[in-house]
Amino acid sequence: MEDGSWPAAGDPRPEGDHGPPEREPEQSAGLPVGSARRRLGNFRTAELASRVQEILAEAGIPSSREPDRGRPERWGRFLDWIVHMTGAGGNRVWVPRDRFREALRALTQARRQGR
Numbered sequence: 001m002e003d004g005s006w007p008a009a010g011d012p013r014p015e016g017d018h019g020p021p022e023r024e025p026e027q028s029a030g031l032p033v034g035s036a037r038r039r040l041g042n043f044r045t046a047e048l049a050s051r052v053q054e055i056l057a058e059a060g061i062p063s064s065r066e067p068d069r070g071r072p073e074r075w076g077r078f079l080d081w082i083v084h085m086t087g088a089g090g091n092r093v094w095v096p097r098d099r100f101r102e103a104l105r106a107l108t109q110a111r112r113q114g115r
Contacts, residue, residue, distance in 0.1 A: 031062050033070040036097035040104075042090040049091035052107065055115065056095065059106035064094045 031037055040063070043049040049065065056063045067080040095103045 031064045031068070031094065031096065033068060034072055035068070037064070037068060037071075037094040038097045038100045040093045040095050040100070040107075042092050044091070046091050049093050052093050055106060055110045056093075056103055059102070061095055061099050061103050061106060063103075065092065067092075067094070 040052070043052060053063050053065070067083075069077075069080070071077055071080070
């Protein structure tokens, strides 16, 4: 059915997730759609978040400023939707989950160097 009640053939959503079809997910800068990611922080200003991303790029760690609309966890998509609907914006930065500690080390080292 095309009314959105059932997932279309080839739908990447897990079995049993029959909510409305999502918009086509956009590729985040450096993070593949649906990859495990962890929020590094919610920074005070957009400039600070941009500087954090620059430091991470210098360290070879991909990052994103947008939540993953194609994340496979249903609860995760629901929480992202709640944040969006409440207008709780911010200057968040996400990194790959398996490189989270490495990202923290890179930021700590940059802070020690005065950058």
